[in-house]
Amino acid sequence: MFTVFFVGTLLASAGLIDGAFLRHLEVRSTDRRSLFGRQDQASCLNKDLIQSASDLTGQEPGTDGIKPGQAESETDANNFINFCEGQEITNGKQITTGSCNGIPMGKIPAVGNMISAVITNPQQGAQLPADTAFNVSVQTAHLNAGNFVNPTTNYYTAPQDLDGSGDIIGHCHVTVQDLGSMNTNTPPDPTTFAFFKGIDDAGNGKGLLQAVVDGGLPAGNYRVCTMIAAQNHQPVAMPVAQRGAQDDCIRFSVAAAAGSGLSTSTNKNKNMTQNQDQEGFVQAGNGNNSNGHAAEKNGQGNNGQGNNAQANNGQADNGQAQNGQAKNGQANGQANGQAQNGQAQKNGH
Numbered sequence: 001m002f003t004v005f006f007v008g009t010l011l012a013s014a015g016l017i018d019g020a021f022l023r024h025l026e027v028r029s030t031d032r033r034s035l036f037g038r039q040d041q042a043s044c045l046n047k048d049l050i051q052s053a054s055d056l057t058g059q060e061p062g063t064d065g066i067k068p069g070q071a072e073s074e075t076d077a078n079n080f081i082n083f084c085e086g087q088e089i090t091n092g093k094q095i096t097t098g099s100c101n102g103i104p105m106g107k108i109p110a111v112g113n114m115i116s117a118v119i120t121n122p123q124q125g126a127q128l129p130a131d132t133a134f135n136v137s138v139q140t141a142h143l144n145a146g147n148f149v150n151p152t153t154n155y156y157t158a159p160q161d162l163d164g165s166g167d168i169i170g171h172c173h174v175t176v177q178d179l180g181s182m183n184t185n186t187p188p189d190p191t192t193f194a195f196f197k198g199i200d201d202a203g204n205g206k207g208l209l210q211a212v213v214d215g216g217l218p219a220g221n222y223r224v225c226t227m228i229a230a231q232n233h234q235p236v237a238m239p240v241a242q243r244g245a246q247d248d249c250i251r252f253s254v255a256a257a258a259g260s261g262l263s264t265s266t267n268k269n270k271n272m273t274q275n276q277d278q279e280g281f282v283q284a285g286n287g288n289n290s291n292g293h294a295a296e297k298n299g300q301g302n303n304g305q306g307n308n309a310q311a312n313n314g315q316a317d318n319g320q321a322q323n324g325q326a327k328n329g330q331a332n333g334q335a336n337g338q339a340q341n342g343q344a345q346k347n348g349h
């Protein structure tokens with residue numbers, strides 16, 4: 001810039017350019033000097049950290065990996081550092097009307113540290129008794145579990161991070177939805193769920209995590225899924241696209257126990273509030289939850305009353321979940337499906 005300024009001065013003094021252009025150059029060089037000064041501030045992006053790939057659409061002629069049907073990437077020469085300008089920023093809150101989060105994605109694990117999970121209870125196809133407490137158990141691998149920041153104030157406020165072994169520091173959520181029919185073709189409404197819990201402990205310290213569904217569920221057909229997250233509740237980011245899923249889902253049914261006389265409509269979770277306090281969740285457009293956190297305490301309050309007689313039958317729960325039905329042909333079906341898909345998917349992505 002000083003060279004430009006010097007040359008500009010020479011050209012102007014030689015009468016080759018006019019004064020207005022020279023003043024333009026002077027202004028620019030002043031701006032640049034102050035910009036370099038500001039660049040030292042912590043609030044500015046270190047220029048060594050700019051990802052040059054973000055300035056390209058990926059569709060420039062000659063680019064590796066181009067295939068028909070690919071979209072052009074959005075571009076920004078400065079890491080999208082001001083991407084959220086003019087929008088409501090997330091700023092640690094679970095904003096039900098949407099927002100823009102400008103925090104970096106963070107540290108990405110090596111392929112040898114990718115997370116995997118399998119739901120071990122209930123098992124696929126299990127039939128559980130209505131209104132009876134049961135455990136959702138998840139065996140995880142390469143999740144440094146039980147790390148869980150304040151979801152009311154620090155939702156998405158920090159990047160994904162790794163521990164000394166290279167595993168993602170985070171936690172697992174489990175979420176249960178009523179599917180209506182077991183083989184429904186209608187995607188369940190994600191704003192409606194029968195049970196939700198962010199598991200904020202490290203389980204047995206070897207990746208086995210558990211959540212108790214206090215009071216159980218009413219009769220119905222359900223899907224339970226894991227949603228594994230980094231510490232600030234964001235979905236985990238992995239190093240490669242082609243991989244096995246980090247999450248698991250299984251389907252199970254709940255039926256009124258024969259001769260139990262139990263009503264099937266006494267679901268303690270029916271107002272969708274159980275355990276929501278642990279995620280600071282506020283559900284939009286649902287009158288049941290309009291009181292936000294106050295409502296969430298009800299989930300635990302309910303547990304103490306009326307359900308304990310059944311909840312104490314922990315062994316009964318396990319017996320059902322691990323019975324012959326749970327280990328039926330569906331398990332084989334999954335194994336076969338994976339083997340076949342393994343090759344098919346190599347073309348994808």
Ligand SMILES: [Cu+2]
Pocket residue numbers: 151171173198229232233279
């Ligand atoms: Cu969470």
